[in-house]
Amino acid sequence: MNRHILVLQYAGNFAEAFWRLHAGGAENYAAQAYSLDSVAALVDPATRVTSVCCLSAQADDQLLPNGVRSIALGLSGTVDTRLVSRLVDDLRPTHLLLRTPMLRVLVSARRQGIPVVATFADSFVKGGLLARLRRRALARELNDPNVLVVGNHGRNACRNLESIGVRPEKVVPWDWPQVSSQLPPKRYPDAAEWKLVYAGLMDPRKGVGDIIEAIALLRRDGVRVRLQCFGSGAVGEFRRLAAAGGVEDCIDFAGQGTNSVVCDAMRRADVVLIPSRHSYSEGLPLTIYEAFRSRTPIVGSDHPMFDGILVDGVSAMVFRAGDPAALARALRALQANPQAYEALSRNAQASWQGLQIATRWGDLVRQWLAPAMGPLELSPRTNPPGLLA
Structure with missing residues (x-):
């Protein structure tokens, strides 16, 4: 029987990424080449x-050389x-192969008897009655025998799936291939102006506005910092917020940097900021992995998906989201405590190690969609890039 596997994801452009990487270009995010090759x-x-x-x-529609x-x-x-x-x-x-939790598509697939492999990188946050009803309906569809397996990126994201009613035996945590950092821990930066980095979607729910307002508060107290922001989205909105707060001169909106550029910026920075609000449906952001690998201390929020990962005083300085x-x-607390700063950097390798999961995304997909094909073998170029020494 001839098969037709449809891979549905929320955002991106498979062809654009293929041609960019084919021409020797850089990955926009970690494991992008691995994802395409898988x-x-x-x-x-x-x-x-x-x-x-x-x-x-x-809009675009093309048949690529890889088939x-x-x-x-x-x-x-x-x-x-x-x-x-x-x-x-x-x-x-x-x-x-469903990479985004799209309820209407799940219902249609069940009615037509199309087997589904779901692999998400999402959490399902609290909300009102309508949100609860949607979560209940999503769990019901994911529990249907038509859905073969439900993967999610990271253990916390999988626990979240179970909390909305998905049967535990169907849920599998997965990860991207990871490369351990060989970088040494950092020393406390005795500098008059600390360098901060944020990388991610430029969205209020990701806490970008909270960073800008925090910088304005620090400036009023005479504390100097400089922020480099990587990402696309509501950049204009945040430029206006920075101007209104009088801090536009110390924020660089750097646009959508490649993965290697962002990782190098993290290594050069004094702090990596991961300020997501609870309203944002995080899975397990790759910026956490990359920050740990850079050995640069994290100041991050108490988002539920970071529970046990960003531990205050152990793997990060944690603050109340929003x-x-x-x-x-x-x-300010991190700046005032050189011992805590250096401890976070020393602990980063162990914190990174604690995130590791044996099941890789490509292997999970292949196991359920192509079990007769044998083990997954990909080219060396799919390895994540190294960090600046």
């Missing part, structure tokens, strides 16, 4: 593979799940 490895003489990305800069058909829908803002579900129906897949004053206090 999907391409599913192609064989009896198996077609189509990648569909919902949010993308432009994957790449469709970018060119959507922006809120994704119309009816449109996506109709497209999935039109493509007539025999198997669905509270700029608490963020400013955490930064």
Whole structure:
């Protein structure tokens, strides 16, 4: 029987990433090449593979040299799940690899008897009655026998799936390939102006506005810091907020840096900021891995998905999410305590080690979608990049 595997993800452009990496370009995020190669490895003489990305800069449809058909829908803002579900129906897949929790697509797949492998990097945050009803409906669909396995990125994200009602025996934590850091711990930076780095979506729910307000509070107290922000999104909104707070001169909005550029910036920085609010559905952000590998201390929020990972005084300085004053206090406390700073840097390698999970994303996908293909073998270029020494 000929198979047609449809890979559905929320954002990106498979073809753009393929051609960029094919030409020797850099990864936009860790394990991007690994992700692409893992999907391409599913192609064989009896198996077609189509990648569909919902949010993308432009619409595109092309068959790539690796055999994957790449469709970018060119959507922006809120994704119309009816449109996506109709497209999935039109493509007539025999198997669905679902990388985003799209309820309408799950319902359609169940009704048509299309087997689903779900691999998320999400959590399902609290909300009102409508949010609870949606979570209940999502859990019901994920528990259906039509869904073969439900993966999520990291142990906390998997516990979150179980908390909304997904059966534990279906839930599998997965990870990307990781490379241990060979960098030495850092010494306390005895500098008049500390360098801060943020990398991620430029979104209020990610705590970007809280950083800017915290910097304004620090400036009023005579504490000098400089922030470098990497990421795309509501950059204009945050430029205006920085100007209103009188701190635009000490914030560099650096745009969407490549993974290697961001990692190097983390190593050069004095602090990495991970300030996500509880309202943002984090899974396990790769910035935590990269910050640990850089040996640069983290000041991070108490987001539920960071519980047991960012431990106050052990692996990070932790502050109450959504509270700029608490963020400013955490930064001041770290500046005032050289011993704590150096301890966080020393502990970073053990903190990174504690995140490791044996199951890799590509192996999980292959196990459930292509068990007869044998072990996954990918090219050396899929290894994550090193950090600046």
